[in-house]
Amino acid sequence: MQRSLAAFKEYGKTPPTQRAAFLEQIAAQLESRREALVATAHEESRLPLPRLNGELTRTTNQLKMFARLVREGSWVEASIDKGDKDIRKMLVPLGPVVVFGASNFPFAFSTAGGDTASALAAGASVVVKGHSAHARTSEAVFGAVLDAIRESGVPEHTVQHVLGPGSTTGKALVMHPHTTGVGFTGSFSGGRALMRYAAERERPVPVFAEMSSINPVVLLPDTLHKNTAALVKTFAASITLGMGQFCTNPGLLLALESPALEVFLQQLGAEVSQAQAHDMLHSGIADSYAEGVKDMLDQEGIAVVQRGTGVIAKVAAAVFLRNPHFREEVFGPFSLMVVCKDKTEMTAVLENVKGQLTGTVMATEKDLEDHSDIIALQATLAGRVIINDAPTGVEVCNSMVHGGPFPATSDARFTSVGATAIKRWVRPVCFQGFPGHLLPEELQDGNPRKIWRLVNEQWLNT
């Protein structure tokens, strides 16, 4: 952390062009060793090769997106007020930050993943704690980052890499006085522990933990009746994708009782049980999944629809509402259908789930007309509300929100995917009465960087 602070003091001042080139250089270094990286990740994570190739592409695209963002420059929220006093403001990096690798995304949420890319784009230095489930992948990715550091001429310790248990190494990193922020994607217990450590520090720091979500999907009656086969196909694929090891996996389904629902459930069960299986990420996750399924199926009033590659179960809304255990996440290809007698029960179920990453509504136009309140309710629960698509498959773009009310994440005000993820690693600083040459370029008269700025309450890029 001391080296990270020393690196930050230089790196935080690098011009945007150099920072962007560094991000692009990391992407290029990763690309140049794609085959080896994907092979190592496959050995360690058991994830299929096409998935890992796609994930690596997403990872390099993320790096390039942040490079574009930094080069364009308007993200700093520059603002100028010239009244009696000359007051200007922009975002500056926090300092050294700690990023925890995630077990379920060896590339996109790990060593050079979204947390690292957004932190580096912001001008923060990064210490990565690699995940033990893919330690060799993490080290190989870090090797690519080190080469990018050398090629780009940024300080040697701009990014550092350590391995070790979360409860000791991870805790020590979070508690270190030089640490100014933390990024984490993983379990609820792990994220909640980091939140506690950070809150107990002499100087508390923000923790961005993406932790758990059951991603409720409401299947409205008209579409369930008319589009049964298509819905079965979409959700069987979404539930079993990557053996259900996605944060946005649809773990909770809601529908009104009807003959169409019974048909849907039978077909979904059949499809899910026959899906192509592969090993889970590591034995710890496989054990947790087996235990989670067992605990869930032990609850009173639950019925198994079918079990195979994945497990589909159902429960009456009245039973769901009495037992908080049904609100818990089973990380893996498990999904629970809550059968509701009427819209009142459906509303009650949604009002009783916790904060979510996503909320989905499957609907025909007629359904949407009849259920606008259900859509509004989903927006109060989740960071992303989806109509007529599966929640899995998170686009990396400006408008993405991969975040949501606790316990989906530690802080619903931020996203860990998409361009605005950069906002987690910055704070505003106001410069009052500064002579022009002492101002950052972004705030100088004449707008040398031609960025969008709020000047006396007007948006201008001139």
Place this chain on the structure above:
Amino acid sequence: MQRSLAAFKEYGKTPPTQRAAFLEQIAAQLESRREALVATAHEESRLPLPRLNGELTRTTNQLKMFARLVREGSWVEASIDKGDKDIRKMLVPLGPVVVFGASNFPFAFSTAGGDTASALAAGASVVVKGHSAHARTSEAVFGAVLDAIRESGVPEHTVQHVLGPGSTTGKALVMHPHTTGVGFTGSFSGGRALMRYAAERERPVPVFAEMSSINPVVLLPDTLHKNTAALVKTFAASITLGMGQFCTNPGLLLALESPALEVFLQQLGAEVSQAQAHDMLHSGIADSYAEGVKDMLDQEGIAVVQRGTGVIAKVAAAVFLRNPHFREEVFGPFSLMVVCKDKTEMTAVLENVKGQLTGTVMATEKDLEDHSDIIALQATLAGRVIINDAPTGVEVCNSMVHGGPFPATSDARFTSVGATAIKRWVRPVCFQGFPGHLLPEELQDGNPRKIWRLVNEQWLNT
């Protein structure tokens, strides 16, 4: 809090025009009872009438500024990406929030002050806990808010008002499951307690506590020599303004040892001791101030320059660096000059103070040339860096940052003064695959509100 949640469900959906009119109506109601409000606040707070009149004007101006912001509408950070998928995003209000009145600003940081105004602008409902030191003022302001609620047709419980001790009533409000955010301006111990309560909740919520700051001022040698009289006048006024009861009071001065410094200190002492005195806000603050001064002057190596209406003391940098007590705030008209042998000591002192609201540098052009590193250092400590002006006097504008690294505030990423204070009470929500008529107006095609939006990485207001 239950009533607040019910009100939020309606108020959070009010159109911007109605929300803006409501804020303007509060301002009008306050203006219409100015004389009575100022008289009551004077009785309770002992603050001079001109100050209170000015503060009430600031308060109504804040309300009007937020009305403009809401009416203009671009603050919601609308963003649209139309690729394979249709993904849109904007900020939405968090829910019911709790605002604590501040003892030192009966209007601007209390019942209808900046926290309340920014929360209402965001679409949050508010429960105010009035400060016991000006309970009647708080109730009278709340009366004005109630009339504005009736006039504007917003839900009856959009704003509510309670009185009671922080340790019971305040804690209960922060811990209530419906609470989604907290605004506080006050002591470090009070703010830190609220942070702990919020972190211990089953569902943690953000706390924006503005707590303590000694606002270091560096007086550089050339200006100290050339502009002694002007500096004495500026800082004697700033130190004693409102009996030093401002969060941005300059409690720590730094200068290199020199004959000019001795002249400055003698004149500053004389000026401060002769300043017009008035009673402090309440007996608790007066007692704390007396104790704080006594504790400080009991420290080894400190010397009193002069005491009267205010107290000026001095200490050698080497002594300051050995004793952490010198970094603590004495809330009131107290200022400690740290006499530095050289720039290295000056840098060491700055590196050893905690997070600050403001950092100030007084300098000629020559000074600035010789000390750009000192200015850069101030920017790492504080939310606002000022060149050649006193830190007291916080302009309410877009570019203001009234915030800073812990313990100045609980969260350096936000400000409690200025237009961006609204960002404390919102979170982003992503709308994916929504048919146009179900989207919020801000995200609809054709941009009916004509706000600035980021559309496929381009800023457009059409």
